[in-house]
Amino acid sequence: MNVLSRSGRGPDTAHRAVSGRLVAYLLIRVTGVLLAVLVLGHFTVTHITTDVARTGPAFVGRRWHSALWVTWDWLMLAAVLAHAGCGLWVVVEDYVTGPIARRRAHALLVTVTCVLMIVGSVVVADVVLG
Amino acid sequence: MTCAQGVFLAGLALILLAVGAFGAVMLRAAARSDGGAYPTRSLFWRLVRSPAERTEYHRWAFYLHRLTGVLVFGFLALHLSDVALYSFGPSAYANVHRLYGTAVLRVFECGLLFAILFHTLNGLRLILVDLADLGVLGARRLLEAVALLTAVLGIAGSTIILGPVIS
Numbered sequence: 001m002n003v004l005s006r007s008g009r010g011p012d013t014a015h016r017a018v019s020g021r022l023v024a025y026l027l028i029r030v031t032g033v034l035l036a037v038l039v040l041g042h043f044t045v046t047h048i049t050t051d052v053a054r055t056g057p058a059f060v061g062r063r064w065h066s067a068l069w070v071t072w073d074w075l076m077l078a079a080v081l082a083h084a085g086c087g088l089w090v091v092v093e094d095y096v097t098g099p100i101a102r103r104r105a106h107a108l109l110v111t112v113t114c115v116l117m118i119v120g121s122v123v124v125a126d127v128v129l130g
Numbered sequence: 131m132t133c134a135q136g137v138f139l140a141g142l143a144l145i146l147l148a149v150g151a152f153g154a155v156m157l158r159a160a161a162r163s164d165g166g167a168y169p170t171r172s173l174f175w176r177l178v179r180s181p182a183e184r185t186e187y188h189r190w191a192f193y194l195h196r197l198t199g200v201l202v203f204g205f206l207a208l209h210l211s212d213v214a215l216y217s218f219g220p221s222a223y224a225n226v227h228r229l230y231g232t233a234v235l236r237v238f239e240c241g242l243l244f245a246i247l248f249h250t251l252n253g254l255r256l257i258l259v260d261l262a263d264l265g266v267l268g269a270r271r272l273l274e275a276v277a278l279l280t281a282v283l284g285i286a287g288s289t290i291i292l293g294p295v296i297s
Contacts, residue, residue: 032253039246047239048290053231057220060213077210084203091196095159112207120210126217 024086031083038076064127077120085113138212138226142238145204152200156193185266191273195252198245205242233295240288247284251276 046055063069088109096102131139176184216223229235255272258264264272289296 029253029257032250032257036250036254040250043243043246047243048287051231051294052236052239052291053294055230056227057216057224060216060223061220080203080206084199084206087196087199088203091200095155116207116210119214123214123217 021090024090027082028086031079031086034079035076035083038072038079042072042076070124070128074121074124077117077124081113081117085109132225134215134222134226135229138208138229141208141211145201145208148204149197149201153197156196160189160193184270187270187273188266191252191276195249195256198249201245202242202249231294236291236295239291240284243287243291244280244284247280247287248276251279 046052050059064073089106092102092105092109096105176186212223212226215226230239252273255269255276258272259269262268
């Protein structure tokens with residue numbers, strides 16, 4: 001991608017866009033390696049080793065009694081939202097061209113990501129605190 | 131069907147629609163700036179080139195990577211809301227969760243498995259391409275391995291997921 005021509009006029013804006021892309025690049029890859037283990041592990045446990053019909057409330061209750069799975073699930077949520085947030089940030093930059101529309105799309109993305117993180121963390125906190 | 135189950139299914143339909151719309155936007159942008167939309171008649175002639183020249187495979191992998199990423203993110207948002215029902219009591223969660231065992235949702239779960247497998251393996255491939263500086267041919271061989279592994283693991287997992295429906 002031609003970063004410099006797409007991202008504004010002054011050297012400052014261009015520089016910020018490049019360093020923004022660098023942060024996104026690194027964060028996507030670091031969380032990606034983590035998610036390769038966490039998500040495939042999660043899918044294996046909930047669909048392959050246990051049939052999905054047997055993953056009802058009793059299964060969830062049993063699983064969330066273990067600190068390992070609570071940590072696993074919350075870490076997976078945080079990593080997934082960082083990963084998807086960075087990925088979609090770049091996607092917005094590629095397809096939303098107008099500066100105002102792009103800023104709105106980015107604001108919407110940040111809002112949705114934050115709401116999902118808060119909802120997920122509240123559920124986890126609810127489980128941990130009983 | 132209960133109200134919560136209806137909301138869940140509507141959410142799922144909305145996600146699939148959004149993924150389709152995103153695919154359309156992506157392909158239109160691709161036709162404009164990434165060298166033309168495929169498949170066209172000229173694709174037929176492009177296939178006789180030597181494998182090393184067929185670099186558009188990487189581009190297709192890129193589109194598929196984005197599309198599967200959007201699908202998985204959409205499902206994550208839906209899945210997070212049905213898990214959140216657990217905080218409102220086991221029965222509220224069980225009510226919506228029952229849908230996951232139905233034949234329609236199991237088929238969706240197989241698609242989700244294929245999407246996750248491709249996105250994961252292709253993502254690891256992209257890291258390897260950068261870190262090991264693999265070059266075009268090495269990257270393409272890895273892409274073939276990604277496609278093969280996705281197919282094998284996806285089919286194996288799908289037979290397990292669809293097991294109760296088939297029998």
